[in-house]
Structures are given as C-alpha cells and as structure tokens.
Amino acid sequence: MRAFDARTGDIPDGSGGTLPALVQKTRHGHTFVLDRRTGEPIRKVEELPVPQDVAPRDRLSPTQPFSTKMPCLGREVLTEADMWGAPRLTSFIAGSLSRNCAMTVL
Structure with a gap:
C-alpha cells in the first residue's frame, strides 16, 4: 500500500x-x-x-x-456469524423467549 x-x-x-x-x-x-x-x-x-x-x-x-x-x-463470502443486526437480534430474542417460557412453565 x-x-x-x-x-x-x-x-x-x-x-x-x-x-x-x-x-x-x-x-x-x-x-x-x-x-x-x-x-x-x-x-x-x-x-x-x-x-x-x-x-x-x-x-x-x-x-x-x-x-x-x-x-x-x-x-468475501459472508456467513450469518459475520453479520450484525437482525440475525443476532433474532437469536437473542429467541433465546430470551425460550428461557422465559421455560421459567414460566416451571
């Protein structure tokens, strides 16, 4: 360079x-x-x-x-792990919902 x-x-x-x-x-x-x-x-x-x-x-x-x-x-070929925004937010929300739902069921 x-x-x-x-x-x-x-x-x-x-x-x-x-x-x-x-x-x-x-x-x-x-x-x-x-x-x-x-x-x-x-x-x-x-x-x-x-x-x-x-x-x-x-x-x-x-x-x-x-x-x-x-x-x-x-x-470069991007994977979902390389991306920010919606995919990570979706994973976070899904994880939070499943933890909260599991706690509610108990």
Whole structure:
C-alpha cells in the first residue's frame, strides 16, 4: 500500500518523484490505479476470461479487466456469524423467549 496526496492525487513513483494518479473503485470491489495523463495502469491490470452464460441475444466481451495487484474489497463470502443486526437480534430474542417460557412453565 502506498500513501498518496489526497489534494493532488499524486502517488510516489519510487524514485523520489510523484505520478499523477487516478484511483477508481468499481462496484465489484476492484481498485484500479491509472496514470491521469495517459490512462495507462500504474498497478497491474489483466484481461481475464469471464462467464458467457447470458440471456439470448446478449453480447458480452470474452474478457474483462481485473486489477490483479490491488486488494479486491467486498468479495468475501459472508456467513450469518459475520453479520450484525437482525440475525443476532433474532437469536437473542429467541433465546430470551425460550428461557422465559421455560421459567414460566416451571
């Protein structure tokens, strides 16, 4: 991870200078770091095959760009144990009700 100047968007070039950069996040969690002057990737981007099972008459590119040297955020598989809010609240309420009902029955 490299720090960048949020005011200018410049990132260190590794030799004492800076590069004008654009950092673009995608809805799929990819982070692309591009040279603002040329649009060329500063961090590695690869064209990788993507699934082609689509609706009839849809046309897709056989490949899509993937930023392979930057972290992909938001692609983790979540389980109920990872979640907060309703599932935990539901478990807590269910547990409380069963304890209270058991006590009432006795």
